[in-house]
């Protein structure tokens with residue numbers, strides 16, 4: 644038993660949210676997937692996945708999952724089955740979730756939950772798979788899963804799976820979720836999406852070049868609630884979209900500035916179905932700390 648396993652066999656695994664600090668689409672592959680360039684910033688905030696190994700081989704979701712997600716579609720359950728089959732593992736697991744990350748918000752919640760299941764069960768089942776193999780399995784579940792498996796802020800290319808760790812300065816974020824569920828697959832098909840952005844370099848990004856998100860103009864035009872959030876956030880800083888939206892954020896160098904900005908948001912925005920909160924940028928995923936605690 645490890646220091647963080649409860650008496651009844653459960654252990655807790657953080658599943659942090661992410662932000663895409665920019666997102667350019669540079670092309671499209673023959674299979675329809677889009678080539679992109681982005682920077683993933685992990686946050687010190689997110690869901691918590693609970694895992695308890697079972698000797699009978701059954702994978703079961705306990706206590707309900709993310710709202711509206713059936714057990715068979717749940718990325719956590721799919722991740723556990725994928726890992727079990729890949730390793731011909733005879734053990735099973737009970738899986739629970741404390742959900743905080745808004746769904747369909749571009750904060751990567753489902754992908755992060757899946758990554759935490761892969762990483763957590765790899766430890767609990769004693770499989771000994773390396774990070775690269777876990778990331779490869781994760782990619783079969785979704786383009787955003789590998790970065791959560793690796794647990795480092797990263798520059799990403801390809802369909803988001805070619806990752807290069809990147810050092811980012813400390814930052815706090817004002818996050819806002821307009822409550823609009825952005826359908827990632829449909830947005831990638833939008834006719835007005837810019838798919839031929841000229842490639843940029845890591846050096847260009849780090850030197851402070853202003854880089855946007857290809858989905859921002861599409862979503863602002865289609866969703867009045869997203870446009871309203873952008874207008875409100877523009878009063879306190881430079882708003883950006885994360886992933887395929889609809890979540891938005893403003894970056895600050897310190898917590899105090901972020902708190903002042905949150906307090907300055909118009910009351911009308913928050914009463915109209917938009918939620919806003921603060922989170923600190925992580926240097927590395929808290930999931931990696933959980934793995935170290937387990938060893």
Ligand SMILES: C[C@](O)(CO)[C@H](O)COP(=O)(O)OP(=O)(O)OC[C@H]1O[C@@H](n2ccc(N)nc2=O)[C@H](O)[C@@H]1O
Nearest residue numbers: 675676677754785786787788802803827828831886887
């Ligand atoms: C927008 C981002 O969140 C940026 O981090 C990701 O690219 C999306 O990652 P994700 O939610 O894990 O997406 P997936 O579940 O892999 O893909 C959902 C759908 O989006 C489209 N898709 C996704 C990623 C990509 N590089 N090109 C695509 O065209 C595909 O139609 C795919 O069927």
Ligand SMILES: Nc1ncnc2c1ncn2[C@@H]1O[C@H](COP(=O)(O)OP(=O)(O)OP(=O)(O)O)[C@@H](O)[C@H]1O
Nearest residue numbers: 709717718746747748749750751752753754787886
């Ligand atoms: N454990 C899970 N948590 C959240 N969503 C899940 C989960 N399992 C499956 N899903 C499905 O995944 C969809 C996307 O949810 P998610 O919260 O990952 O969105 P997202 O943050 O926009 O993703 P991304 O930024 O990776 O595109 C949900 O609408 C839901 O149908």
